[in-house]
Amino acid sequence: MAGAMNEPFTIAVDGPAAAGKGTISRALAARFDMGHLDTGLLYRVVGALTLTGVDPVEAARGLTAKDLDRDDLRAPNVAQAASKVAVIAQVRAALVDFQRAFARRSGGAVLDGRDIGTVICPQAEVKLYVTASAEVRAQRRFLELRGKGLNVSRAQVLKDVRERDDRDMNRAAAPLRPAEDAVLLDTSQLNIDMAVAHAIAVVENKRQG
Numbered sequence: 001m002a003g004a005m006n007e008p009f010t011i012a013v014d015g016p017a018a019a020g021k022g023t024i025s026r027a028l029a030a031r032f033d034m035g036h037l038d039t040g041l042l043y044r045v046v047g048a049l050t051l052t053g054v055d056p057v058e059a060a061r062g063l064t065a066k067d068l069d070r071d072d073l074r075a076p077n078v079a080q081a082a083s084k085v086a087v088i089a090q091v092r093a094a095l096v097d098f099q100r101a102f103a104r105r106s107g108g109a110v111l112d113g114r115d116i117g118t119v120i121c122p123q124a125e126v127k128l129y130v131t132a133s134a135e136v137r138a139q140r141r142f143l144e145l146r147g148k149g150l151n152v153s154r155a156q157v158l159k160d161v162r163e164r165d166d167r168d169m170n171r172a173a174a175p176l177r178p179a180e181d182a183v184l185l186d187t188s189q190l191n192i193d194m195a196v197a198h199a200i201a202v203v204e205n206k207r208q209g
């Protein structure tokens, strides 16, 4: 592995909801001592604000790093609201600069989302597309939400996952899809340690090569 890096080095991690992007991204950031931005939080902040009546484009234009610390962002209704505002091209446009600045910070950055490798950072040094079957993703999200004490049903979580997949993949603005040069990582049959080890190996290869 190359020594500690001051140069920008961007790792783009895209994929559908609950595929394991967040866990993998946090592990990569820790392993390579890089910053991590969960870009879904940006859309979640905008979604949460629209639930209180704020205009989504205004919300996106006024967003600051501090907003990402709100503690209501993981709620299922906020996830749905996020995927609804995420179809609006002006909302997406307002969030581009923040993400690109983060991506090029010195020391490197891991960004996870839906369009990082395709739209936000098409020049990213590493692109991963993390996926898993809808059933496996819904089961993971179900356990996660239950673990937080939320009273959700398995069937409702699967329905939510499918609805978001459909909206994210079929929208006109920056639809979810793997970049042509992305490495695909299907985590359906992998535990967390295996998925993380695989992702680390991909990054190490790129850093050496």
Ligand code: C5P
Pocket: 017, 018, 039, 040, 041, 043, 044, 079, 082, 083, 084, 086, 112, 113, 114, 115, 116, 164, 168
């Ligand atoms: O990743 P997370 O589930 O937190 O994202 C919430 C929603 O935000 C997604 O369903 C998607 O619609 C939107 N999103 C997006 N582009 C990103 C990250 C998230 O459209 N880069």
